Amino acid sequence: MKEGFRQSMAWLHTWAGLVFGWLLFAIFLTGTLAYFKDETTHWMQPEIPLRPLNAEASLTLAQNYLQQRAPNASRWRIGLPSAREPGLSVSWQDTPASPGKRGKFTEKTLDAQTGAEVEPRESMGGEFFYRFHFQLQMPYPWGRWLATSAAMVMFIALITGIITHKKIFKDFFTFRPRKGQRTWLDGHNAVGVLVLPFHLMITYSSLVIFMAMVMPASILATYGNNLGAFYDEVFPETPLPERAGQPATLPPLAALMTRASEHWDGGHATRVTVTNPGDASASVQFSRASSDKITYEYGSDVTFNGVTGQLLGATADKPLPMAIAGSFYGLHIGRFAGPVLRGLYFLCGLAGTAMIGTGLVIWLGKRQLKHAKSSVMPFELRLVEVLNIVSMAGLVNAVAVFFWSNRLLPPSLDGRADWEVNAFFIAWGLSGVHALLRPGRKAWVEQLALAALLFGAVPLLNALTTSHHLGVSLAQGDLALAGFDLTCLGAGLFLTWAAWKMQRAGHSVRVKKTPRERARPIALEQGTN
Amino acid sequence: MLLALLLCYAGFTALCLSMPRHHDELLGRKPSARRGRGLKLFGWLMLGLSLWATVAANGWGLGLVDWFAVLMCSALALVLLMPYRPKLALVLAALSLLASPVAAWAQC
Numbered sequence: 001m002k003e004g005f006r007q008s009m010a011w012l013h014t015w016a017g018l019v020f021g022w023l024l025f026a027i028f029l030t031g032t033l034a035y036f037k038d039e040t041t042h043w044m045q046p047e048i049p050l051r052p053l054n055a056e057a058s059l060t061l062a063q064n065y066l067q068q069r070a071p072n073a074s075r076w077r078i079g080l081p082s083a084r085e086p087g088l089s090v091s092w093q094d095t096p097a098s099p100g101k102r103g104k105f106t107e108k109t110l111d112a113q114t115g116a117e118v119e120p121r122e123s124m125g126g127e128f129f130y131r132f133h134f135q136l137q138m139p140y141p142w143g144r145w146l147a148t149s150a151a152m153v154m155f156i157a158l159i160t161g162i163i164t165h166k167k168i169f170k171d172f173f174t175f176r177p178r179k180g181q182r183t184w185l186d187g188h189n190a191v192g193v194l195v196l197p198f199h200l201m202i203t204y205s206s207l208v209i210f211m212a213m214v215m216p217a218s219i220l221a222t223y224g225n226n227l228g229a230f231y232d233e234v235f236p237e238t239p240l241p242e243r244a245g246q247p248a249t250l251p252p253l254a255a256l257m258t259r260a261s262e263h264w265d266g267g268h269a270t271r272v273t274v275t276n277p278g279d280a281s282a283s284v285q286f287s288r289a290s291s292d293k294i295t296y297e298y299g300s301d302v303t304f305n306g307v308t309g310q311l312l313g314a315t316a317d318k319p320l321p322m323a324i325a326g327s328f329y330g331l332h333i334g335r336f337a338g339p340v341l342r343g344l345y346f347l348c349g350l351a352g353t354a355m356i357g358t359g360l361v362i363w364l365g366k367r368q369l370k371h372a373k374s375s376v377m378p379f380e381l382r383l384v385e386v387l388n389i390v391s392m393a394g395l396v397n398a399v400a401v402f403f404w405s406n407r408l409l410p411p412s413l414d415g416r417a418d419w420e421v422n423a424f425f426i427a428w429g430l431s432g433v434h435a436l437l438r439p440g441r442k443a444w445v446e447q448l449a450l451a452a453l454l455f456g457a458v459p460l461l462n463a464l465t466t467s468h469h470l471g472v473s474l475a476q477g478d479l480a481l482a483g484f485d486l487t488c489l490g491a492g493l494f495l496t497w498a499a500w501k502m503q504r505a506g507h508s509v510r511v512k513k514t515p516r517e518r519a520r521p522i523a524l525e526q527g528t529n
Numbered sequence: 530m531l532l533a534l535l536l537c538y539a540g541f542t543a544l545c546l547s548m549p550r551h552h553d554e555l556l557g558r559k560p561s562a563r564r565g566r567g568l569k570l571f572g573w574l575m576l577g578l579s580l581w582a583t584v585a586a587n588g589w590g591l592g593l594v595d596w597f598a599v600l601m602c603s604a605l606a607l608v609l610l611m612p613y614r615p616k617l618a619l620v621l622a623a624l625s626l627l628a629s630p631v632a633a634w635a636q637c
Binding site: 170194331 | 541599
């Protein structure tokens with residue numbers, strides 16, 4: 001009975017892992033990249049200069065700028081620079097010409113030290129990976145549903161994987177390279193078991209993040225169709241007074257920010273919203289930076305009267321269940337993490353990606369062994385092989401092409417940010433065509449080699465197309481820019497090694513097994529040498 | 530976090546050596562029962578100390594997160610390094626132990 005249970009769990013692990021593996025690989029890889037979303041954006045918009053942080057000075061610059069450019073706007077919004085986002089962003093909404101209409105919305109980026117306007121190239125930057133990670137470039141809400149379903153399957157695959165793996169502690173430190181199928185399984189187990197706390201946390205928390213979407217029964221039972229009432233109660237907002245129509249002077253925002261920071265016991269503001277600036281009914285709202293603490297809170301604000309400076313309201317502390325949910329949310333997105341912990345998050349994410357990738361390779365490798373003697377691979381195995389190549393090597397190429405298009409597309413191109421995304425998907429699609437046309441192992445080697453070339457040459461491309469090459473970024477201490485270049489170089493070296501291993505493994509199989517390779521278009525996968 | 534990383538790496542190496550199979554692979558012979566027990570105790574002690582190091586540095590909330598991150602990444606590093614560069618893996622563990630008092634002094 002016990003053996004039967006373990007076998008059925010192994011069956012579930014195998015098939016759930018296969019069907020959702022390709023999608024999960026993409027979700028994990030883009031999610032891992034999203035840990036460095038701001039740094040990626042910084043690299044993709046190098047026009048925004050990195051300045052020493054001084055929130056008060058930056059806020060004063062933004063206030064002066066908006067006072068000159070948009071004194072009569074209905075709302076100002078100021079995004080303060082942080083250690084990860086160097087730009088000072090200002091935006092405003094014009095007072096609508098007639099009531100009930102929306103005023104024109106304008107957004108600008110300023111130099112955080114001089115207040116001068118900066119014109120960065122249009123790009124989604126790291127935000128693309130972040131969005132793709134849970135929306136999968138699909139219309140709302142389908143992408144979220146698909147990503148959450150994949151998370152549920154991931155959770156099942158993790159639990160069944162733990163049950164299936166008999167010798168977790170005995171094989172804890174075991175990794176045996178150069179042993180074909182054995183090595184893949186060892187690797188799958190090592191990255192699975194050693195990084196298990198991360199896998200469990202990340203998968204469970206992803207379900208917590210979308211709990212209102214996935215399990216709405218309790219909300220619907222209490223609030224019925226009036227979902228707005230639920231959100232009003234859960235996330236109460238400080239009511240803001242109507243526009244009075246009498247001019248009044250807005251006090252210096254920097255002084256109010258100091259008071260907001262005191263209210264948070266030294267916390268930092270990330271965004272300042274001024275409603276009806278210059279009016280007698282003006283109000284100023286400070287939103288707290290999510291990097292301040294582990295628990296992620298949607299909307300933690302302090303609001304002041306924008307004339308007298310009187311405190312109008314502040315978000316109350318959350319009740320315990322929401323704090324727990326917020327902790328899972330915060331742990332998942334890791335906004336609180338400093339550079340070192342962020343790097344470790346990145347490594348854990350890569351380990352998760354590797355676990356899914358090795359799992360897919362093992363599934364195919366095991367079944368290919370049975371067909372090693374026949375000349376034609378069954379259709380379903382060929383399908384899995386092509387999907388493996390596209391979902392792994394193809395995606396890696398697409399990411400590299402996304403970065404290349406950022407540097408090569410002309411800055412004046414219409415819809416430039418969209419074209420970067422298009423380049424990503426065109427590259428991914430082409431990798432599918434290539435994988436269909438070429439025999440399996442050759443397709444692997446060629447796509448890995450191309451990805452190695454693309455990634456390895458990123459620092460060179462950066463040096464040729466911008467004035468922010470490694471020599472400059474390292475000398476200026478811009479670690480995000482330098483780290484991006486060096487990580488791409490590292491990825492290039494790793495992919496070179498992978499392509500070389502794949503080529504050599506194929507070669508040794510060929511020499512040993514068959515001198516008539518031409519007659520057998522489908523080379524063996526790993527596992528026989 | 531550096532101190533915790535050094536302690537974790539040394540601790541995992543000791544736990545790994547406490548298993549006869551790995552002791553044999555790395556040092557060429559099986560450990561005696563007493564030596565095995567000693568290594569195991571020492572390994573767990575190091576992991577416990579590393580938890581103390583992260584919690585002392587950043588409090589329980591962030592400390593626990595730091596500890597898990599260091600725990601997972603040090604074990605992964607050891608397991609991936611061992612089959613390719615076994616000597617280096619051991620030397621690194623020894624260096625970690627030697628450097629940990631310095632790191633502890635820097636942290637305090």
